[in-house]
Amino acid sequence: MTSQRRPDSSSLAEVLDRILDKGVVIDIWARVSVVGIELLTVEARVVIASVDTFLHYAKEIAKIERATTEGDLEDLEELEIELRPESSPVSAG
Amino acid sequence: MTHRYVYGIVERDGNGRTFDLETTPVGEGDEVYTIAHRRFAAVVSDIETTDPERTDEDATRHDEVLRELVEGSKGDDAQTVIPMRFGMVFESDRALKNVLRGAGPAFRRTMREIDGCVELGVKLVRETDAEVDTEEIEQAVAERLEPLAESSVANDRFSDRLVVNRSYLVSREEREAFDTAVADLEAAHDTLLVQYAGPYAPYNFVDIQVGAV
Numbered sequence: 001m002t003s004q005r006r007p008d009s010s011s012l013a014e015v016l017d018r019i020l021d022k023g024v025v026i027d028i029w030a031r032v033s034v035v036g037i038e039l040l041t042v043e044a045r046v047v048i049a050s051v052d053t054f055l056h057y058a059k060e061i062a063k064i065e066r067a068t069t070e071g072d073l074e075d076l077e078e079l080e081i082e083l084r085p086e087s088s089p090v091s092a093g
Numbered sequence: 094m095t096h097r098y099v100y101g102i103v104e105r106d107g108n109g110r111t112f113d114l115e116t117t118p119v120g121e122g123d124e125v126y127t128i129a130h131r132r133f134a135a136v137v138s139d140i141e142t143t144d145p146e147r148t149d150e151d152a153t154r155h156d157e158v159l160r161e162l163v164e165g166s167k168g169d170d171a172q173t174v175i176p177m178r179f180g181m182v183f184e185s186d187r188a189l190k191n192v193l194r195g196a197g198p199a200f201r202r203t204m205r206e207i208d209g210c211v212e213l214g215v216k217l218v219r220e221t222d223a224e225v226d227t228e229e230i231e232q233a234v235a236e237r238l239e240p241l242a243e244s245s246v247a248n249d250r251f252s253d254r255l256v257v258n259r260s261y262l263v264s265r266e267e268r269e270a271f272d273t274a275v276a277d278l279e280a281a282h283d284t285l286l287v288q289y290a291g292p293y294a295p296y297n298f299v300d301i302q303v304g305a306v
Contacts, residue, residue: 004272005279007213007291012149014214015156017248018296020147023178024102029305030192032143032184039195040304043202 095121097128097137097183098145100158101174101294102193102200105129112136113167116157119145125158128186130193133200136162136174137189143182155179159294163211171265173208175200175301176294192303199301207299210243210262211292215275217257223284230256230282237274241267246297256285260297268292 030039098120108129118125120140127134136158145151165171183189193200215238219225234257239245242261250258263271279287 003276003280004269005275005287005289006272007289009160009291011290012153014290015152018293019152019155019176019179021178022296023176023299024181024301024303025178026181026192026303027305030303031182031188034185034187034191037305039192040306041196041199042302042304043199043300
């Protein structure tokens with residue numbers, strides 16, 4: 001018979017490690033008001049790995065900024081930034 | 094005034110869908126339900142304050158709501174959830190939908206990465222006087238667990254007895270195989286204590302910040 005371990009969910013320390021330090025964070029102003037604010041989304045785990053990658057994302061961010069300025073949120077939602085294994089993307093919206 | 098406490102983001106499943114959960118929600122509301130905008134929906138419950146205190150009780154509730162979502166509960170299928178940090182309260186549904194729209198591309202990318210997965214934590218702790226070959230153990234753990242995980246991250250080794258501390262992103266199909274692999278590692282290393290924690294919503298595989306300018 002193959003033995004198994006069941007994961008244990010009872011550790012408060014494990015929970016606090018996660019829910020107080022990690023997960024999606026949304027600025028208070030984005031949570032309390034809508035009028036006159038623009039949202040900026042950052043995927044922070046993303047580390048810019050090379051100049052090439054940086055230029056790639058800089059171009060994408062420029063597209064986003066253009067869409068934001070023109071108020072064209074439909075376009076913004078269709079925008080795709082592909083992940084590369086050696087790097088991480090940054091997006092703004 | 095009533096606000097919305099947000100636990101996480103799921104793919105759209107209708108507006109106002111209610112989950113039938115065992116856990117008591119954070120805040121005053123009795124129900125955990127969704128508020129959707131196009132493709133994504135926030136899983137929320139009602140709360141009176143916009144700045145909830147971080148009590149152990151509410152932290153546990155937040156975690157348990159998410160666990161019931163990612164595990165599936167009584168009448169509900171397991172969900173893929175992008176988890177929120179504790180305390181994300183939205184003053185209005187409008188502000189919430191504005192974020193669902195504005196951060197949509199980031200949610201979409203993240204959802205693609207974590208689809209069908211939960212997070213499991215594995216810590217290997219050496220017994221007080223045991224001498225162990227850290228490199229060899231790291232390699233054994235990697236060989237056994239990495240093939241079963243979509244991804245993994247190293248967490249802080251805050252004690253010198255902590256030989257391995259990693260979080261794994263594991264698809265539901267590999268859960269049982271992963272349980273077996275952890276048991277095998279434990280059996281193979283009798284000077285090591287294995288702490289196997291979870292399942293959690295994939296906190297270590299999500300890193301989105303939404304600012305306002």
